Amino acid sequence: MTDMSETGDRIIAPVPRITIQAFCETPDVAAVIESTIGDRRMQKAQVKVQMGGANAAVEAYRGAPTPNVIVIEMGNGKVSPLTHLDRLAEVCDAGTKVVLIGHVNDVLLYREFIRRGVSEYLIAPIDAVGTIAAISELFSEPGAEPLGRTVAVVGAKGGAGASTIAHNLSWSIARDFGTSTVIADLDVAFGTASLNFNQDPPQGIAEAVFAPERIDANFVDRLLSKCTDNLSLLAAPATLDRTTDFSETAFDSVIEILRASVPCIVLDVPHLWSAWSRRMLIGADEIVVVAAPELASLRNARNLFDLLRQARPNDRQARLVLNQVGMPKRPEIGAAEFIKALEVPGAAVVPFDPGLFGTAANNGQMLAEIQAGGRATEIIADLAAAVTGRAEAKRARSTLFDPILARLGRRKAS
Structure with a gap:
């Protein structure tokens, strides 16, 4: 679980040649993810941002393959985030990594997300550098030496x-x-x-x-x-x-x-x-x-x-x-x-x-x-x-x- 308010002075590896699709609920989160597109570490990645949150993601992939990374913002709606996640799992291809952006710092909820296969859970408000770092780390080898x-x-x-x-x-x-x-x-x-x-x-x-x-x-x-x-x-x-x-x-x-x-x-x-x-x-x-x-x-x-x-x-x-x-x-x-x-x-x-x-x-x-x-x-x-x-x-x-x-x-x- 990553708090985006503290990104630190770190060296972030360039994101590989992947496709990323984000489904946001708030304009602030959408704007931050849009801002990552011009970053030097995202040169190889293809990023698409749209609104609608988890519901839009489920509908989008009912008849289409999922990208390498799906980023979904989950707000405080009436439907449980776990219910949204279970619905997404039904249409998500094997190998796709899921990054959730939430507005609640809840350790128990985080554990449930990880148990269901979520790759990362970011807590809003997010920033561009922290978001890029989170995506980059998804493709780093476990135990790999940090980049020079x-x-x-x-x-x-x-x-x-x-x-x-x-x-x-x-x-x-x-x-x-x-x-x-x-x-x-x-x-x-x-x-x-x-x-x-x-x-x-x-x-x-x-x-x-x-x-x-x-x-x-x-x-x-x-x-x-x-x-x-x-x-x-x-x-x-x-x-x-x-x-x-x-x-x-x-x-x-x-x-x-x-x-x-x-x-x-x-x-x-x-x-x-x-x-x-x-x-x-x-x-x-x-x-x-x-x-x-x-x-x-x-x-x-x-x-x-x-x-x-x-x-x-x-x-x-x-x-x-x-x-x-x-x-x-x-x-x-x-x-x-x-x-x-x-x-x-x-x-x-x-x-x-x-x-x-x-x-x-x-x-x-x-x-x-x-x-x-x-x-x-x-x-x-x-x-x-x-x-x-x-x-x-x-x-x-x-x-x-x-x-x-x-x-x-x-x-x-x-």
Whole structure:
């Protein structure tokens, strides 16, 4: 019995290619189920919503096969919910899963539902994310490991430093939290992850993308190169012998295998706009947009945030990292102005530090290996805590952006 008022911060597996038909009694429940149709985790499912509750469901299936999942809202009518359920059982095909939505939190009634073969009982009011999670869990293998979290990092503009942020983020997640992590470099032609981690793997992500028929868990595992005890790299070959105009689903199989075997996958998404890169962003559990404090980055970041808000209505908003802030002699858009224009609740601001970043890049090291207690290192560590769903790490000292956020808060209050 699931109370939809508490969905939690969880990773929900995509719903498989199934048909779902819902029979509702109230407009509120119908509206919530309708809203799940546009969710990224429901891309493969076909959903149909109609009114009439259990009576309409029984009439609909008297002479028609039942779908994979039937969702029925049962109100407080004169007829017992168990009577409705018994009538539905007479017309329901074997293998069809039934999800009931009720308005009464009754343990005895719940037990009767389960005894009669109901797959799940949700208590109204329901919400979109909780409903999707309930349907997704119907098709999860018993005892299966939870899915790994995907974190997509993309630059609002070329040269904003998104790859550097992605690589250091993955390193921080693996080191600070002891979490097995994979950094996947999706820039097949020009990726820099192997350079930044001082690796020269003979194979990488290209082998999987160009030979999809060979992809399985063992094959993907052979493509990974170990960077630290908890961090592995799925490198890009960075060669130009083949073009990279991939199909929209080119990376799906690789990501699915990684999610089944690793708790965290950081996707270094190149700054380009194609069907597959859009899919990688929209399908990620967390998104980090890296921008520089200048006009082109602001315009592109606004476009990205607008699209992601529309495409991911039930997800947490993308996070902003404002990078290379404070470059001498460069006119910049102020951090407060930048964040206000994007209407994001907060951001990480990474100060311009060419000595630190240049030394790390040339040595094939991470920022924390060069300057363990530096401001940039602390900001990355806080970002790692945020995107992995952990509580924000306590900062030893305030960051460059704290006074700006405080001023913004005072302005809103006034």
